Amino acid sequence: MRSSMVKVLIVDDEPFSCRMMEAVLQKVIDIGDFRVNFSIKATTSSVEAMKYVRDEHPQVVFTDLIMPQIDGFRIIKEVRNLHSSRETIIVVVSALGDREARKKALEMGANDYALKPIDSLEFFTRVRNVIELAEYYQLLKKYNLTKIIESVEETWEE
Numbered sequence: 001m002r003s004s005m006v007k008v009l010i011v012d013d014e015p016f017s018c019r020m021m022e023a024v025l026q027k028v029i030d031i032g033d034f035r036v037n038f039s040i041k042a043t044t045s046s047v048e049a050m051k052y053v054r055d056e057h058p059q060v061v062f063t064d065l066i067m068p069q070i071d072g073f074r075i076i077k078e079v080r081n082l083h084s085s086r087e088t089i090i091v092v093v094s095a096l097g098d099r100e101a102r103k104k105a106l107e108m109g110a111n112d113y114a115l116k117p118i119d120s121l122e123f124f125t126r127v128r129n130v131i132e133l134a135e136y137y138q139l140l141k142k143y144n145l146t147k148i149i150e151s152v153e154e155t156w157e158e
Contacts, residue, residue: 004036004037004141004142005036005138006036006037006039006131006134006135006138007041007057007058007060008025008038008040008058008059008060008061008062009041009042009043009049009056009060009061009062009063010022010025010041010062011046011061011062011063011064011067011072012044012063012093013044013046013064013068014044015044017093017116017118018042018043018044019042020118021042021123024120024123024124024127025040025062025127026040028131034135035135036135036138036139041058045069046068046069046070049075050070050078053075053079054078054082059087059088059134059137060130060134061075061079061088061090062091063075063091063093064093066094066095066096072092072094073104073108076092076105076108076109076110077108077109079109080109086109087137089112089133089134089137090109090110091110091113092105092110093114093116093118093123094113094114094115094116095115095116095117097115112126
């Protein structure tokens with residue numbers, strides 16, 4: 001039974017890239033045998049994405065770097081500031097391919113970096129790996145919470 005929810009955010013100011021990433025993600029979810037549910041939020045607005053990060057605390061974020069108003073570096077920073085653990089998986093998907101940009105994004109807390117134009121087979125594999133990792137994080141969190149509750153219940157019974 002699926003009870004846990006993994007929230008995924010996709011933000012890219014290019015509508016085509018946003019739709020393509022969402023389609024690949026949905027395909028991975030549809031053909032996978034996952035034990036958790038997924039909620040996908042795709043947006044071309046970095047302002048809307050920041051609000052979603054603050055309000056919904058997604059477990060997975062796919063972000064472009066070069067966007068109007070709020071860039072992907074700021075989104076990475078906000079995710080890491082709001083969520084003290086490394087539980088949120090951040091994947092940068094950007095045409096910005098210079099070494100400094102990649103290094104900066106990874107040092108700021110991105111877990112992976114994919115270059116545009118996106119190779120669909122490579123991206124599919126990256127997305128599958130990220131989704132599996134997010135599922136494991138969610139199941140581990142649920143397992144640990146269950147163990148804590150059992151421990152508290154045992155203490156109360158004593």
